[in-house]
Amino acid sequence: MSQCTYTSIVGSNNAENNKMNTVALEIVNLTKSFRKDGRGSQDRKGIMRLLARRKTITRVVDSVSFAVNQGEIFGVLGPNGSGKSTLIRIISTLLLPDEGIARVFGHDVTKEPDIVRNMISRVSADAAFFRSMSAIENLTYSARLYGIPAKEARSRMTALLRRLDMPMDKLTIQMSELSRGMQQKIAITRAFMTYPALLLLDEPTTGLDPKSKRKVQSFVREIRNEHGGTVLLTTHDMEEAETLCDRIAILNSGKIVAMGTANEIKAGCNTCGDSPSLETVFIKLAGKSIDEAEEED
Amino acid sequence: MLPFFRRALVGYAFTYRQITLTKRYWMWEVVFMVYSLATTLAIGFLGAGVQSVAGPGVDISRLILYLLTGSLLWGYLAVIFWDISNMITWERWAGTIEYTFMAPVSRSVHILGMCTWTIFYSLMRAIVMLIIVALVFHLDLSKSNFVGALAVLAVANLSFIGLGTLVAILPLVSPEKGAQMTGIVEGILLLVSGVYYDISVLPGWMQLISKLSPATYALRGMRRALLDGDGITALWNEILPLAILGIVLIPLGLIIFRRMEIYCKKVGLLKRSG
Numbered sequence: 001m002s003q004c005t006y007t008s009i010v011g012s013n014n015a016e017n018n019k020m021n022t023v024a025l026e027i028v029n030l031t032k033s034f035r036k037d038g039r040g041s042q043d044r045k046g047i048m049r050l051l052a053r054r055k056t057i058t059r060v061v062d063s064v065s066f067a068v069n070q071g072e073i074f075g076v077l078g079p080n081g082s083g084k085s086t087l088i089r090i091i092s093t094l095l096l097p098d099e100g101i102a103r104v105f106g107h108d109v110t111k112e113p114d115i116v117r118n119m120i121s122r123v124s125a126d127a128a129f130f131r132s133m134s135a136i137e138n139l140t141y142s143a144r145l146y147g148i149p150a151k152e153a154r155s156r157m158t159a160l161l162r163r164l165d166m167p168m169d170k171l172t173i174q175m176s177e178l179s180r181g182m183q184q185k186i187a188i189t190r191a192f193m194t195y196p197a198l199l200l201l202d203e204p205t206t207g208l209d210p211k212s213k214r215k216v217q218s219f220v221r222e223i224r225n226e227h228g229g230t231v232l233l234t235t236h237d238m239e240e241a242e243t244l245c246d247r248i249a250i251l252n253s254g255k256i257v258a259m260g261t262a263n264e265i266k267a268g269c270n271t272c273g274d275s276p277s278l279e280t281v282f283i284k285l286a287g288k289s290i291d292e293a294e295e296e297d
Numbered sequence: 298m299l300p301f302f303r304r305a306l307v308g309y310a311f312t313y314r315q316i317t318l319t320k321r322y323w324m325w326e327v328v329f330m331v332y333s334l335a336t337t338l339a340i341g342f343l344g345a346g347v348q349s350v351a352g353p354g355v356d357i358s359r360l361i362l363y364l365l366t367g368s369l370l371w372g373y374l375a376v377i378f379w380d381i382s383n384m385i386t387w388e389r390w391a392g393t394i395e396y397t398f399m400a401p402v403s404r405s406v407h408i409l410g411m412c413t414w415t416i417f418y419s420l421m422r423a424i425v426m427l428i429i430v431a432l433v434f435h436l437d438l439s440k441s442n443f444v445g446a447l448a449v450l451a452v453a454n455l456s457f458i459g460l461g462t463l464v465a466i467l468p469l470v471s472p473e474k475g476a477q478m479t480g481i482v483e484g485i486l487l488l489v490s491g492v493y494y495d496i497s498v499l500p501g502w503m504q505l506i507s508k509l510s511p512a513t514y515a516l517r518g519m520r521r522a523l524l525d526g527d528g529i530t531a532l533w534n535e536i537l538p539l540a541i542l543g544i545v546l547i548p549l550g551l552i553i554f555r556r557m558e559i560y561c562k563k564v565g566l567l568k569r570s571g
Binding site: 034035086089093094095114117118120122124126129130131132133137140141142145146147149174 | 303306307309310313314317318321322391392393395396397398399400401402403559562563564565567568
């Protein structure tokens with residue numbers, strides 16, 4: 001990691017400072033490690049290879065703490081392997097942390113997962129669907145999983161898809177025949193259709209063309225302004241983070257190395273020159289550029 | 298919405314998905330049906346040809362019905378077992394496993410929703426095949442006790458759902474090898490349960506294993522109902538162990554599945570593969 005003098009490692013933490021606001025997401029000293037096959041066994045054969053296998057423990061999320069207010073868009077930036085997706089998977093109740101607490105509107109994700117699941121939705125970079133089913137079939141299925149009757153689901157999905165400029169004649173063809181951008185619009189509709197109190201967006205605009213990307217970004221903003229939903233966004237896109245997020249945390253090797261508004265983060269870097277861009281600060285803190293981070297994907 | 302109706306609606310999500318996928322792949326369903334039918338007919342003809350190989354003295358009609366009962370019932374139970382035990386495998390392949398497991402759905406509702414369609418589909422398939430083989434082989438079902446047969450089938454469903462849930466743990470904890478292991482379990486059940494023969498011909502140690510297989514009691518009960526006309530009262534010694542296995546296997550399967558789900562959340566196995 002590049003050397004970087006940083007005077008305000010953790011900038012404003014509005015959720016903690018402003019007790020009047022409802023805390024939508026609270027992360028306290030969250031830690032998660034994974035055991036992985038160690039190196040050094042690849043050049044051996046047979047039984048020797050098995051004997052040489054050693055497990056190494058990698059701390060993917062390391063004592064992470066932050067809080068997000070209701071109605072806030074909170075961005076998490078970080079290179080690949082920095083722990084962003086692991087963090088989102090813990091909040092999604094798909095992973096159990098080793099230590100620490102994650103609470104969604106006061107409900108512990110490990111102790112009250114059923115309550116939490118009713119409040120969250122997620123969009124990931126890789127839109128996962130039953131690809132031989134159509135968009136309508138996939139969305140109807142997802143809505144039913146959340147107890148939304150088909151008629152109500154149809155009306156919600158139509159309204160959302162219209163706002164995303166999704167061509168309606170594409171809704172009845174198989175998902176596998178839709179473009180990446182269209183699939184992502186369906187994924188976003190799936191997440192918003194349940195009116196989640198907390199929306200987890202894990203690199204939602206990765207791979208989208210600039211027009212689709214802007215559409216999705218403005219849609220997230222509109223929905224937040226209309227419904228006051230809370231958004232946790234992980235992204236590689238500095239511009240997206242800067243324009244969309246109220247506050248940002250930069251995660252590197254599982255630790256938060258900076259947090260605050262984009263301006264606070266930029267102002268806090270003493271070795272980044274005058275008026276540094278968010279990307280310059282990111283490179284200083286993460287030790288790699290966004291392009292390098294994306295190449296690791 | 299009342300909790301019961303909400304659960305029913307959520308469970309129907311899985312039924313709806315299975316119906317949609319079956320309709321989408323209808324040609325594969327036709328292929329599967331034709332292949333299963335061909336296999337069952339071949340087994341029937343195997344019985345019909347026994348006299349020409351072994352000589353007279355064999356009740357051919359009884360032998361054909363014996364073999365076809367085994368083939369049809371195994372075909373029915375194997376589909377239920379396969380669908381339940383591979384519910385996790387398909388979610389992994391489709392990449393939807395994370396979305397299913399982060400939805401507010403209990404595992405019992407998940408399995409119940411899957412079973413609803415699978416049982417209906419398997420039953421329809423078995424009835425169509427029974428009609429066809431009955432016509433081809435001129436089966437004499439006049440002595441058969443269909444109430445007894447349906448009672449055996451109903452109770453067998455429970456034990457196979459429980460067994461399928463238990464085996465579904467394999468693809469859950471082993472994304473790479475779990476699906477293959479479910480195939481091995483199915484093969485062992487086929488071998489020890491007496492699908493095409495009486496289990497008395499098996500070596501002693503295999504007969505011990507066969508006592509743990511619900512298919513053993515289901516096959517024996519079904520044959521007694523269809524071949525000998527035994528009713529529910531007479532079939533009690535087959536229905537009771539089937540019911541006990543069902544009562545034990547369903548909660549046991551759910552409890553162990555839940556434990557393994559927690560383990561997978563600790564080590565990070567709830568993710569897509571492929």
